[in-house]
Amino acid sequence: MLGEDVIELDRERRQRLPSWSEIVDGLRSATSDTSDTAVEVLKRAKGRPVLQPRCGVGGHAEMLDLLRALESAGAPDLLSVTIDSHTRLRHFATADRVRRENPAQLNGYPLVAHGWERGRELVAAVGVPLQVRHGSPDGRDLFAVSLAAGITSFEGGGIGYNIPYAKDVPLADSLRAWQQVDAVTAELARSGVVLERELFGSLTAVLVPPSLSLAMTLLEAVLAAEQGVRCVSISYPQSGEVHQDVAALRAIRAVAAEYLPADMTVFTVLHEFMGVFPAGRDWAEALVHYGGLVGRLGGADKVITKTHQEALGIPTAAANAHGLRLARAACSPLLDFVRLDEGRVAEEQHWIEREVAELVTPVLERPRLATAVEAGFAAGTLDIPFSASVHARADVVPLRDPTGAIRYHAAGALPLSGDVLRRQHRLLSHRTAALTDEILADINYFADRPPWTAEKGQVPA
Amino acid sequence: MRDTTFRPRRALVLGVAASDAHAVANRLIHLMLTEQGFRVRNLGVCTPLAEFADAAAELDAAAVIIGSVNGHAVNDLADLPGLRAMGRLACPVVFGGRPSIEVGGAATGRARLRELGVDHVLDRAEQLPALLDSILAPVLTHAG
Numbered sequence: 001m002l003g004e005d006v007i008e009l010d011r012e013r014r015q016r017l018p019s020w021s022e023i024v025d026g027l028r029s030a031t032s033d034t035s036d037t038a039v040e041v042l043k044r045a046k047g048r049p050v051l052q053p054r055c056g057v058g059g060h061a062e063m064l065d066l067l068r069a070l071e072s073a074g075a076p077d078l079l080s081v082t083i084d085s086h087t088r089l090r091h092f093a094t095a096d097r098v099r100r101e102n103p104a105q106l107n108g109y110p111l112v113a114h115g116w117e118r119g120r121e122l123v124a125a126v127g128v129p130l131q132v133r134h135g136s137p138d139g140r141d142l143f144a145v146s147l148a149a150g151i152t153s154f155e156g157g158g159i160g161y162n163i164p165y166a167k168d169v170p171l172a173d174s175l176r177a178w179q180q181v182d183a184v185t186a187e188l189a190r191s192g193v194v195l196e197r198e199l200f201g202s203l204t205a206v207l208v209p210p211s212l213s214l215a216m217t218l219l220e221a222v223l224a225a226e227q228g229v230r231c232v233s234i235s236y237p238q239s240g241e242v243h244q245d246v247a248a249l250r251a252i253r254a255v256a257a258e259y260l261p262a263d264m265t266v267f268t269v270l271h272e273f274m275g276v277f278p279a280g281r282d283w284a285e286a287l288v289h290y291g292g293l294v295g296r297l298g299g300a301d302k303v304i305t306k307t308h309q310e311a312l313g314i315p316t317a318a319a320n321a322h323g324l325r326l327a328r329a330a331c332s333p334l335l336d337f338v339r340l341d342e343g344r345v346a347e348e349q350h351w352i353e354r355e356v357a358e359l360v361t362p363v364l365e366r367p368r369l370a371t372a373v374e375a376g377f378a379a380g381t382l383d384i385p386f387s388a389s390v391h392a393r394a395d396v397v398p399l400r401d402p403t404g405a406i407r408y409h410a411a412g413a414l415p416l417s418g419d420v421l422r423r424q425h426r427l428l429s430h431r432t433a434a435l436t437d438e439i440l441a442d443i444n445y446f447a448d449r450p451p452w453t454a455e456k457g458q459v460p461a
Numbered sequence: 462m463r464d465t466t467f468r469p470r471r472a473l474v475l476g477v478a479a480s481d482a483h484a485v486a487n488r489l490i491h492l493m494l495t496e497q498g499f500r501v502r503n504l505g506v507c508t509p510l511a512e513f514a515d516a517a518a519e520l521d522a523a524a525v526i527i528g529s530v531n532g533h534a535v536n537d538l539a540d541l542p543g544l545r546a547m548g549r550l551a552c553p554v555v556f557g558g559r560p561s562i563e564v565g566g567a568a569t570g571r572a573r574l575r576e577l578g579v580d581h582v583l584d585r586a587e588q589l590p591a592l593l594d595s596i597l598a599p600v601l602t603h604a605g
Contacts, residue, residue, distance in 0.1 A: 167506050204485065206485050386484050386488045387488075436489050436490075443485070
């Protein structure tokens with residue numbers, strides 16, 4: 001089933017992979033007394049999110065050490081293999097050269113260069129499942145090597161791993177690559193191995209309006225369903241305003257029930273705040289803790305954790321484990337007394353669901369979805385703010401309202417209704433300074449606003 | 462709104478250095494300059510120096526503005542002397558961002574960029590409008 005008719009791979013790499021039946025057996029052996037697949041771990045969440053850190057370094061021995069250190073010091077439910085940027089862009093030869101000469105220069109683990117046999121050593125080194133996290137517009141070879149390594153979770157999709165990450169990869173190419181990944185995922189499920197296929201709703205990770213995140217992952221989920229996939233994880237980036245974030249996490253389930261096949265399992269994932277972190281340790285820790293609590297309040301099945309060192313660079317293993325423990329404490333019964341204004345959450349959720357419907361309905365009504373997505377981005381009826389890609393207009397401009405919730409200041413050509421846009425403009429009527437100053441203040445919302453020096457709404461210029 | 466009427470119509474070329482995919486600052490600076498009445502062609506992220514030269518020639522640009530925050534700017538701009546020797550990129554080249562990610566490496570990074578022929582090295586986007594006005598001013602006078 002890794003045949004050329006299903007998924008196109010580099011010819012030499014395909015020849016070095018084990019046979020399909022060996023790959024399936026390897027993935028099945030992940031389901032044993034001593035270990036689980038990623039999906040089995042997610043099923044255990046039941047109201048308290050399972051926790052996973054990001055982690056990846058260039059050297060193999062160093063990666064083994066990192067995974068073991070995080071497992072023993074942070075007790076994660078899942079661990080990540082974060083992939084370096086050369087591999088993400090399919091510069092496999094460069095990744096291979098750098099990992100031989102100076103692996104510390106890589107910003108992640110070059111799994112394709114290290115090879116699937118070493119990937120199996122990573123899987124065997126720890127007692128929790130691994131997920132490959134990357135950012136590849138075309139992740140097909142990386143996917144095949146991940147499967148051969150026995151890794152049961154793979155992140156990405158044809159929109160969220162292209163538009164925020166690559167300058168000039170046509171959507172037709174990335175969507176086609178990910179349709180092939182999904183076709184293999186569906187075939188594996190028929191063989192009894194259900195992968196976690198997480199869709200990356202964080203996009204550019206800067207001031208992403210919730211309905212835009214949900215619309216993009218929903219379209220990717222429908223595309224996956226077309227290929228036969230019946231299990232996806234849909235991730236959403238914490239905005240920082242709790243009612244909006246809880247509403248968005250709940251809205252994932254509502255829109256999934258509306259637009260996805262009835263037999264599709266959907267796990268919800270909260271990415272703890274992905275934007276500019278405060279440099280001070282105590283305020284950064286408060287933000288990490290807050291993220292865990294938001295995930296629990298929103299009923300997320302999984303939370304991807306952050307660390308108090310985000311503002312300083314790539315975190316140490318100790319800081320990463322500490323972030324896991326903070327999130328664990330935030331999700332514990334200790335804070336079960338916390339209640340939100342449910343009316344406010346319901347109001348937010350109503351509008352998020354309405355906005356998602358307005359964004360995706362015109363696309364889903366077209367006969368061929370992948371073509372419709374491509375046409376939508378070309379016309380600006382699908383768009384994301386601050387995109388790296390020339391294939392998105394980036395005419396959408398987000399800002400925070402007085403509570404900190406993220407709103408549409410400018411919606412570009414998005415097909416949002418008058419009712420939606422009037423509400424958005426009303427909520428932003430106080431934002432009258434020069435637009436770039438307002439955007440900068442919002443990007444630095446947490447970094448510039450230590451809780452003991454400023455009230456909400458008094459953002460330093 | 463600020464004065465947009467009196468800004469010369471001569472084009473500026475904006476973009477991010479070849480190895481850098483950070484789009485947010487680039488999008489913001491494009492927005493800021495457009496709001497203030499500058500005419501900007503934005504080449505976006507991951508732009509090789511030769512593409513800056515091509516766009517500058519095509520538009521007869523008054524200046525080229527290159528951003529980078531990933532610490533590889535000196536490497537990404539290494540071809541500047543070669544291009545200039547061929548008579549390309551004759552207009553002022555403005556660099557903005559972090560010339561080096563090493564702690565305390567900014568001064569060295571700035572010096573190396575100046576050695577390559579970068580005309581102006583800025584570390585804050587807010588410094589851009591005044592600098593661009595000073596670059597555009599003689600053109601305005603000349604154009605009457």
